Amino acid sequence: MLDLVQNETIKILRRRRFLVILLILAILIPIFTYAQYRSVLTAQEQMGTSDWRALLQQKIVDTQNRLASSRLPEEWREFLKITVQQQQYYLDHDINPMAPGAPTFARGFMDQAISLFLPMIIVVLAVDLVSAEFSEGTIKLLLTRPVRRWKVLTSKYVTLLLFTSLTVLMTLILAALISGVVFGYAGWDMPVLTGFEIAGGELETAGVFALPQWKYLLMQYGLGWFVSVVVGTITFMVSVLVRSAAAGMGIMMAALISGAILTQMASSWESAKYLFVVNLQLTDYLAGTLPPIKGMSLPFSLTVLTVWGAASLVVAYAVFIKRDVTS
Secondary structure: OHHHHHHHHHHHHHHHHHHHHHHHHHHHHHHHHHHHHHHHHHHHHHHOOOOOHHHHHHHHHHHHHHHHOOOOOOOHHHHHHHHHHHHHEEEHHOOOOOOOOOHHHHHHHHHHOOOHHHHHHHHHHHHOOHHHHHHOOOOOHOOOOOHHHHHHHHHHHHHHHHHHHHHHHHHHHHHHHHHHHHHHOOOOOOOOEEEEEOOOOOOEEOOOOOEHHHHHHHHHHHHHHHHHHHHHHHHHHHHOOOOOOOHHHHHHHHHHHHHHHHHHHOOOOHHHHHHHHHHHOOHHHHHHHOOOOOOHHHHHHHHHHHHHHHHHHHHHHHHHOOOOOOH
């Protein structure tokens, strides 16, 4: 098995997919860092101060003004209402929720990347693990070796897990290193509040507690890793079912993009909460953000994603073991 995993690792490195992912991160993270830097400067210039309390208070006032509009959709009204209550809670407890620093940027980056950007780069990594064997004509040679098919597929999946874990780790490292040049590297022990709960459209703060930001980042990137594994597993299944890497890429990209749109529009369609693409934003539960559909919670989303991942593995193994590769 170790020899098979080593062989699959060499294949991934030879195709340079992982290097492409690192290049994407190295290009986009500085862009996001600069955008965040300009946003902070613009807010400070408009307010005429760098005091975070004044800036946060102004955000609360702006959001309350938006809530006064009668044209605001009800689901957005509930979301903004919860946001105001959270911001006021931070203000009342004298905790800056967005203190500048590399760990704060890394936290915000994962919040934005977990539902679309991170899954997309995992798709790039996983989409041709099996289908490339068909397109390159190496599948017959691979399966004529004296190794059972399930071991061949397992070696590919283990390799996928290794590179998925490495991708998430490199995302954290690059986000912290690059943003730290602009924002500094302090703030790892800064308190971050978690434990917010939403009941009946109201924010419950009885279970709120503070964590050092480095612990919060471990929890957050752990959830990002879980999402990446599930998306990678589903992509792995598609790679088994579809012999063309381009077709597999199209299927997964369409699913992820439509899921991002559906998450914004599916508040009245309760059955949509059983789709894996609606359950990718796991970090929102840590922050206490209103879920896209009522009844969703962290245990619920973890269960849905686990079922999707397990079912994808079963289908992938069943098809790969029985597939006729002579045609």
